[in-house]
Amino acid sequence: MSTDVVEKSQVDIGAYRYGFHDPTDKYSFTSRKGLDADIVTQISRLKGEPEWMLEFRLHALEIFFQKPMPYWGGDMSDLDFQDIYYYVKAADHQGKTWDDVPEDIRRTYDRLGIPEAEKKYLSGVKAQYESEVVYGSLQEDLAKQGVLFTDTDSALRDHPEIFREYFGTVIPSADNKFAALNSAVWSGGSFIYVPPGVKVEFPLQAYFRINTMNMGQFERTLIIVDEGASVHYVEGCTAPTYSSDSLHSAVVEILVKRGGRCRYTTIQNWSNNVYNLVTKRAMAYGDSLMEWVDGNLGSKLTMKYPAIYLMEPGARGETLSIAFAGKGQHQDAGAKMVHCAPHTSSRIISKSISKDGGRSSYRGLVKVNKGAEDCRSNVVCDALILDPESQSDTYPYIEIDENNVSIEHEASVSKIAEEQLLYLMSRGLTEPEASAMIVTGFIEPLVKELPMEYAVEMNRLIELQMEGSVG
């Protein structure tokens, strides 16, 4: 199986493959550039939202304007909030079949391989293009069991009680500047509810695509896994390569109730002109398991630290994170684990690769609250630096307010050793093949956690990143 991975990963040569873009002249609506209360009101009115949501948005907008830019993390000096389109609607309705989706847009998803993947191994798909979800599907038997998988706008309209009960409870608007921004202008995203005891066998996938230059995409995802239920949600992201920047600032809120299980896998492959500033947080209740699998390959700057709050005894949290920083890229990524209850455990495994002057930073927090005794946490972060121009930093934060806990932190930084290259080359591999093989091996412990199809995709993307600058 894994040998196939190597073979498939060798197929394409070139740098970023998803840099193409579609014409935008047939779009149904594009807001004017810039951000103010009028724009926010316009978005809410266009969507036909209830009054409480408009108020929620306007309140968040105030918070956004009040909060200063973060002084830590990456360089955002080029980011001009008034030079962005906050709402772009490409199609006037959502398709239930791919035939309902406008042809230009459908072709894009064909090129990304989404309909193909859907047929083979997915339980449901959402495709978001610019600000709105343009396609949605869910297997019929899951719908019959009460599983909800819809875009977040439809959820607000069609399932108002459950929506209002949870929306904004995991990540309040005031959490940080970008959470406030998202709360003000959010559009699209996935809403998932899995009823008690229902196990969704195959992954649900969402695919996010930005097409317009200077576009801001602000999807809002809310996942509720009820008691004893389980789901695996996967998201992929790409955008065209433009000379000016786009902004992606999502908020993802997850609740995993007693005995539930949720895995959230991201393979982020934005083009190198996208600021990717995302807030992701899950609350895990008694004996539940929450896992983030976070692959960050693209973007200009990513700042993302998926968090898990372990709320009740027996809750477990795990984050596996892979970052690849190439030329002109800064991946500031990591994880947060907050132990709010006794007998909880967490694990963070982070692997980063820096190449061609790229910079990857691991930024992580392990926090144990007073009273959360008998907690265990294990953090391992390994960095691989491929050339002298590239950089890697580690910022581990540990805050412990309880004595009886076990916290382990290991970190390593390595370079590809000359002896490793020589060894592989002496067996007939070219230098780029040898480097790529060493990198593939470096991330293998994480990639093997992915379902087969995503493992192939991940290896292929890494391979492309490697080839993009070799030779």
Added chain:
Amino acid sequence: MTAVAFSMFFQFEGKTGTMNSVLKIENLHVRVGETPILNGVTLNIRQGEIHALMGPNGSGKSTLAYTLIGHPKYEITEGTIEIDGVGLNEMDPCERARLGLFLAFQYPVTIPGVKVADFLRHAVSNVRNPERKEGENLISMREFRTELRQIMGQLNMDEEFARRYLNEGFSGGEKKRMEILQMAMLKPRFAILDETDSGLDSDAVRVVSEGLSKLAGPEMAVLIITHHERLLEYNIPQHTHVMLAGKIVETGDASLAHELHANGYAEVRKRHPEEAAREQQTENAASAS
């Protein structure tokens, strides 16, 4: 098993070169940084021959091995390496491997996370099809699997080896067997074994020796670098060379290997006072620094 049975198992495919290719090393001078290590090595090896290279520690045996496969740390200041008239001096290790050179490393390198089978399939694809470009198809999975399974069986290796990460957590003996497995899969015209028998218990030496004797044949020449005699018991060399202070000072047949093993290098040093003196100088310089 008899030699006939083995030759049935090891059906060598024709290499690009002609039968009886020659690896020609001519007046080779090599240095590492500013330090000269090889001081004019001349050696001809024909396909099908078994050569033993012996000599005290620091005499330059491993340097010769690394230089032959193109280790960038070893700089050739004079002399040539050729296979059938094609110069190797400027080739990188990958090109040399594709020409049919192989080194069984004294200290095989660990490549974490890379499965033996994935690595070997890639290596075999390149070496058997020297024209293969990056990204082109690998040899068929089915063909590769069948062959790998067969050869692992012959080397008494558990199939589980193929799924392990390359040399990661391998014992000394397992690493050496992995080298022999790679050699068997890559079928080089010229194989160099650098102290493949060192650090092994006698059972492991037997396994490696038997594996090697199955592989050595008319299509493959072997240069065995060793301190010990054990590997040579199974693989009798037609030629034995003695290296001292970066030069081959004596060449004989298998009996020379026995003599060196029995008596050490004192007699050799007496017979070659000039090299012995240089050896002493180098040692003094090393201990002074």
